[in-house]
Amino acid sequence: MGHPLTHPLTDQHLADLALARSASQGEIRARRELATRLLRRVQTSVRYLVGGHDGDADDLVQSAMLEILKHLDTFEGRASLDTWADRITVRTTLRALKRRQSRWQRLTSWAQSTSRSEPQDPCADARVGELRRRLALAMGRLPLEQRVVVMLRWVYEYSMPDIAHVTDAPLDTVRYRFKVGRAKLRSHAKKDPLLRAWADAGGLS
C-alpha cells in the first residue's frame, strides 16, 4: 500500500477531488462523508503522535479535522485525499504539541512511562488493546520528529520520499530519524515486559 504523492490522476483521485470540492462549497452531505472517511485516520495519527494521552488526543483530533475542513479548497488532487489530510494532521498536531508540551504533561508522561508494569497473561481481547496502548506510550517517548516518521512509515507504509514531502524535511534526515526512532522504539518495546513477552511469543501471528 504505497502512497505516491505525485502521479497521474486516477479515478480515485478524481473522486477525491470532486468530494473535496463539494465539501469546500458547503455541501452538507459531502462534508459529512469526508469527515466520516477521515476521522479514524486522523484519530490514529494523532493518538500515535500524542503518545497515548487520550484527553489531549481528542482535542487535537478535533483541531486537525477542523483544519482539514477549513482548507479543503486548497486540495488539488495531486496526492490522494488521505495523504493530503495526513500532511495537515501531522502539521497541526506537531504545532499544538510543541505549544502544549507543558511541564505538567512532560511530568505525567514521564511518571506514566515509569510506572510499574508486570508481565501478565491477560485474556486475548483485552491484550491487543493494552499492547497498543503501551506501544502508543512508547511512541510518546520518542522525540516528535522521529515519532512522525515512524508513524507514517509503519502505520501508513509511506515511502521515505513521501515522508520527506509530508514533513518538509530532507530525505537523508528522514532516513536518519526513522533509523534512530525505530531503534529507540524497539528498545522501549524490549523493556516493556508485556510487549516483550508478546513479541517473544510470535506477535500477532
Add this chain to the structure above:
Amino acid sequence: MTRLRNEDALEQWLKLAEREAAGESLTAEERRILAERDDLRRDATLDGQLASLMRFDNEPPGGALDQISERSLINQILERADQHPTHTVAAPTRTYTPILALAAALLLVVGGALLLRPTTPSSSPDVRPPAVTQALETHVLLVAGEAYHGAAALDPGEALHAGSQVIVDKGALILEGHRAIRWRLLDHSAMELIRLDTAEVELQLLRGTLQAVVDPAIPHPTLRIHTPHGVVEVTGTVFSLHVSHRQTLLDVYRGHVRANTQRTSVDVGAGQRLVLGEDKPESREGHALPPWVDTLAQLQGDHATSLLVSTTPRGARVFANDVALGETPLRALMPPGATELRLNLEGHVALKEIVTLRKGASITRRLTLDPVQVVDAGPAADEEPVPPPVTPQAHTPAGALPQVVEAESNDPLPDASAGAPDPTPKANVAARPPHRRETPDQLLKAAMRHRYAKAWNKAERGFRRLLKKFPTSPEAHVVRVSYGQLLLDRRNQPRAALKLFEAYINRGGPLIEEARLGRIEALRRMGRSSAEQNAIEAFLKAHPRSLKASALQKRLSTLTSPREGDTTP
C-alpha cells in the same frame, strides 16, 4: 522479513551457519558474526511485529469510537467548522461572481421591497416568527494558569459558544455565562458548553471542580449542569460541584439546588452537601460563604480593564482589594477604579501596589519578588531534618494520612483560597530561614531516582518532602501513587497508602488505574472485604479492559461467595 546487510554478509552467514550445523568448531570472531546475524534478524522480526501491531485493524490505539460517539463527534466537528467557514465560502471563485452579483442584486430588490412594505403581523409566511430564546455567549473573565479551548490557550474577554470544550490544566478559569451566572473551574477540570441561550445555560462538567454563583436578584436562565453521576438544576444560589471518577459532590452555600439522578431527585439547601445518587444530603460544617464568591464578584465583564500580572518566580497569590484572584501568571477583566494589588509568595517579600484601572484599557504588571532577607543561618535543604516516617498503625485510628497529605485530603476542593477568608500575609514569612530553591519537579525526579535505585528510605523522604512543601502541585498529586505503592510494598502500611490512593482517585489523573489497584490491595491487606469488593467493582466498571480485570473478577467471586451462605440479616 529479515533484512540482511548485503549479499556478502548473507553468504558469509550462510556458510557459518552450515558449519555450525555440521558441528564444526567456530572461532570467536565467527561466533560474533553469527550472533550479530541473529540480533539483526530478531530486530527485524520485532520491527515487523510492532508495525503490524500499530496498524492493527486500521483502528486508532485506544480503540475506535462506537458509532454513536463517532457520529456525535463528527456533528460537533462539522458544527464548529461551520462557525469558521472555508475560504471558498468566504471568497467565492471568479466563475460564479456574475451569478452571485445577480443574486445579490435580486436580494437587495426583494429586501428593499419587504422593508418598504407596511408591516402586517403574520401576513406573510416568509417572515420568520421572532425567536423565543436568544443565543448567549460565555465570556472568559480570568485565567490564572493554563486553560484551553480545544488546543488554543484561552484569554480574558474571549467568547465561547455552545459546543465549546474547555480544559483547565493548571490554576483557575472564571467564566460568565450570563450577567447573573458566573463560575470558576479549578485545575484538572474539563467542561463542555451544551446550550447557551436566554432560557437555559446548560453545561457538562466532565471532571474537576466547578464553583458557581447565580444571582437570584437578576432575571436569568436556568443553569443546568450535567455530571457523570447526575444533573443539577439551579435558579439562584451559590454552590460548588466536584466531579471525580468515583462520585460527584455537591456543596450548597446559599439557596437551593435540585440534584437529579436516574434513581433520585433531591433538593439540597444551604449548608448541605450531597453525593449525587444518595437519597439525603448531609449537613456541612460552617455556613459562611466561601471566599471564592468574592473572587467571582470582583471581576467585570463589560467595560472592564484588562489586567495582566506576572511575577518572577511564578505562583504568587494575587489579591485585589483583599480578594484572592488566583496565582501568577494571571490575566483578568477588572472593574475600573483604584485597586490595591497585593502579591504574596512564600519565602519572598510581599508586594503591595495601588493601580488605577481605566475603562477599556490594559494594564500589565511584571514584577520580581525578592527572597526574604537572611535572618539567621538555617539548615540547607538537604540537611533539613526529615520528619520521622509515619507509622499509621500507631497513630491513625481514623485512617489518617501521613501528616503532609491530610490537610488536602480533608478538603476535596483544591482551592488555594478556600481556607483563607482573611488573606493577610503570614506574620512569620519574613522571619523564615531561607532555603535553597527547590522546585516540585526537582523533588519528584530526585525521589523517583531513589525509588528506582531501591533506596527506599531516601525515596520516602523525597516523597514526604514534596508533599509537605508543595502539597497542591501537580507533582505532589502524581507522587501520591508512587508513595502509596512504596508504603504498601515496602513499609506494609496499607492504611496510609489507602489515604494517598484515595486522594489521587478523588482528583483523577493518568495514574488512576494504578491508584485504584493500589486502593484494592490496601483494602485487602486491611481485611476490609466489603470495601474491597466495592473498590473492585468500581475498578472493573472504570477499566473493564484492564490487564488485571480477570484476576480481579476471580477475587470478586471469592469475596462474594461466602455471603451467599451467610444467614445473618
